[in-house]
Amino acid sequence: MKGFAKKTGQAVLLMLGCTLLVFAIQVLSGRDPGRAILGTQATQTAVDALNHRLGVDQPLLGQYLDFVAGLARGDLGLSFYSGAPVTEILAGRAPVTASLIVLSFVISLVITFPTTLLAVRNPGGPADVISRGFVLAGTVIPSFWLGILLILVIALPTGLFPAGGYPDDPSGQLRALVLPAITVAVGLAPVQIRTLRSAWLRAMRSPYVEAPRSRGVGTTRLLISHALPNSLNPLVSLLAVQAGWAAFGAVIVENTFRLPGIGQGLIVDASHSDFPLVNGTTLLLAFVVVLVSSAADGLARLLDPRLRSAQ
Amino acid sequence: MIVGLFALLAVVGPVIAPMDPMGQDLAGRLAQPSASHLLGTDAFGRDVLSRVLVAARIDLPVCIAAALVSALVGLVLGAAGGYLGGVVDAFLMRLGDLVMAFPTYVLVIALIAVIGPGVPAILVSFALVGWVSYARLLREEIRRVRREDYITAAYLAGIGRPTVLVRHVLPNAIRPVLAYFVMDVMFAILTLAALSYLGLGIQPPSPEWGTMVAEGQTFLQTHWWLTAAPGAMIAGLGLGLLLVGESLERRLKA
Numbered sequence: 001m002k003g004f005a006k007k008t009g010q011a012v013l014l015m016l017g018c019t020l021l022v023f024a025i026q027v028l029s030g031r032d033p034g035r036a037i038l039g040t041q042a043t044q045t046a047v048d049a050l051n052h053r054l055g056v057d058q059p060l061l062g063q064y065l066d067f068v069a070g071l072a073r074g075d076l077g078l079s080f081y082s083g084a085p086v087t088e089i090l091a092g093r094a095p096v097t098a099s100l101i102v103l104s105f106v107i108s109l110v111i112t113f114p115t116t117l118l119a120v121r122n123p124g125g126p127a128d129v130i131s132r133g134f135v136l137a138g139t140v141i142p143s144f145w146l147g148i149l150l151i152l153v154i155a156l157p158t159g160l161f162p163a164g165g166y167p168d169d170p171s172g173q174l175r176a177l178v179l180p181a182i183t184v185a186v187g188l189a190p191v192q193i194r195t196l197r198s199a200w201l202r203a204m205r206s207p208y209v210e211a212p213r214s215r216g217v218g219t220t221r222l223l224i225s226h227a228l229p230n231s232l233n234p235l236v237s238l239l240a241v242q243a244g245w246a247a248f249g250a251v252i253v254e255n256t257f258r259l260p261g262i263g264q265g266l267i268v269d270a271s272h273s274d275f276p277l278v279n280g281t282t283l284l285l286a287f288v289v290v291l292v293s294s295a296a297d298g299l300a301r302l303l304d305p306r307l308r309s310a311q
Numbered sequence: 312m313i314v315g316l317f318a319l320l321a322v323v324g325p326v327i328a329p330m331d332p333m334g335q336d337l338a339g340r341l342a343q344p345s346a347s348h349l350l351g352t353d354a355f356g357r358d359v360l361s362r363v364l365v366a367a368r369i370d371l372p373v374c375i376a377a378a379l380v381s382a383l384v385g386l387v388l389g390a391a392g393g394y395l396g397g398v399v400d401a402f403l404m405r406l407g408d409l410v411m412a413f414p415t416y417v418l419v420i421a422l423i424a425v426i427g428p429g430v431p432a433i434l435v436s437f438a439l440v441g442w443v444s445y446a447r448l449l450r451e452e453i454r455r456v457r458r459e460d461y462i463t464a465a466y467l468a469g470i471g472r473p474t475v476l477v478r479h480v481l482p483n484a485i486r487p488v489l490a491y492f493v494m495d496v497m498f499a500i501l502t503l504a505a506l507s508y509l510g511l512g513i514q515p516p517s518p519e520w521g522t523m524v525a526e527g528q529t530f531l532q533t534h535w536w537l538t539a540a541p542g543a544m545i546a547g548l549g550l551g552l553l554l555v556g557e558s559l560e561r562r563l564k565a
Contacts, residue, residue, distance in 0.1 A: 014408065014409065017405075017409040018409065021409060021410075022421070025421060025422060025425055026425065136550060136553060136554075137546075137550075139549070139553055140497070140501070140545075140546050140549030140550045140553055141542075141546045141549075142501055142504050142505060142508075142521070142524075142542060142545050142546065142549075143505070144504075144505060144508045144521070144524060144525075145524055145538070145542030145545065145546070148524065148528055148538050148542070149539070149542075152535055152538075244417075247417055248416040248417055248505075251416075251417065251420065251509075252505050252508070252509065255508075255509055256528075266417075266420060267420075267509050267510065267511070269424070270420060270421075270423070270424035270511065271510065273424070275424070275425070278420075278421055278424045278425075279421065281417075281421075282417055282418065282420075282421040285417050286417075
């Protein structure tokens with residue numbers, strides 16, 4: 001439990017650090033929010049008045065404390081562009097992105113496990129070579145391009161999945177998420193396969209696998225019941241790191257498939273210089289990543305008793 | 312091999328490009344691939360083949376520059392942390408944790424949103440995000456190398472600390488950094504293309520692969536090659552860099 005309290009404390013500190021970083025970016029940019037909103041035609045008096053109303057002419061420390069205090073109350077300020085509360089806008093967009101990311105991870109694992117199993121059954125064999133080819137391709141193919149190719153070869157000719165947009169009914173939403181999720185998953189799976197493959201092969205050379213092997217247990221059985229449970233830990237840690245990549249993947253793919261999530265929103269907001277929204281989105285994603293990696297850390301401890309006793 | 316080909320392309324691209332990549336021919340818009348335009352023309356009647364070839368001139372140098380800036384910042388900070396240790400080191404490493412806690416490229420987007428798109432913004436934001444990996448890598452290497460006997464020998468010979476660092480520690484610690492650098496250029500290529508695709512990277516009308524994919528997407532149903540050609544270039548260059556990076560890593564281990 002002591003380890004848990006320490007981890008929680010670290011996560012909170014890290015999140016506070018994130019707020020500082022986001023705030024620093026905003027200040028260091030030296031941009032004039034009033035000018036950004038009103039445009040170059042506005043008079044200096046109007047710009048000053050707006051800046052005063054937004055509070056950006058106050059001392060920096062006060063601004064930062066206001067920002068953090070607002071955050072604690074769940075208040076991220078108002079959008080420069082639409083005037084609506086940032087938290088409300090983000091709450092409308094987040095479910096789309098969250099479903100997309102979860103579905104992407106599910107699909108990537110569905111790709112990873114069977115592919116890696118076939119590859120490690122016979123290292124250097126045909127299945128291993130094919131999976132390596134997939135790893136190379138998945139690493140270098142840009143996700144936005146893959147998304148477009150999927151639209152071209154699946155969505156348009158078959159009409160099975162929509163080429164873009166997000167309907168209101170749940171089953172339509174699921175269908176709208178399939179192709180984007182596959183796109184993100186193909187970017188995630190290669191590193192998962194590499195990580196799992198090397199951990200799995202290492203486990204196969206260990207004494208606790210040698211022992212049942214000498215008793216005559218078959219390869220597939222050895223792989224799944226003896227070696228696999230001990231190879232999962234690196235994969236779990238990797239998934240935590242990948243949460244951040246998946247977030248970036250989602251940002252790109254949402255734009256390709258016109259999904260109304262925080263990624264598509266982020267690009268629009270960025271082009272409007274709508275800093276409260278951009279910062280709110282960045283913070284939201286950063287918080288989620290910190291929480292996910294803390295959770296993965298806890299999960300790794302549950303999976304491996306050695307880590308528990310080490311603390 | 313592939314990388315060499317692309318590097319060559321970046322140098323001679325404009326010479327072998329059959330047409331002016333910026334030259335518009337509004338009468339010949341969206342032409343099918345033909346003998347005069349091997350990959351057809353885009354919405355402004357610009358020759359796609361020429362644009363795809365010349366784009367190597369923008370993507371490759373910008374990405375190498377981006378990786379170089381990250382590497383320089385990271386190496387200086389990593390050397391400082393690894394060598395001085397103590398408070399400096401602890402501070403730099405915590406700062407690194409902080410940057411890494413962010414979904415890296417979301418931070419890049421946030422930075423570009425604030426700085427405004429363009430090459431300087433790309434270099435600055437890539438460096439702000441990318442230095443951490445270099446710093447950590449070099450720091451570990453320095454901590455390993457400095458315990459070696461030849462470093463002690465250098466000290467005993469009466470050589471000053473800065474000289475030992477630059478002349479004796481760095482050369483022995485730099486090899487893994489080199490392998491990572493090639494990988495970093497590859498990631499930079501993919502990221503730059505993605506950012507340009509989103510409209511936050513290289514701005515049109517400059518020929519850039521990500522931008523071209525975005526422009527071609529509008530005409531996907533009728534003119535798929537407008538999108539396919541630049542995407543294939545990104546994947547091809549990425550693959551070349553990936554293979555070089557992997558073979559460098561393997562050689563290090565051997």
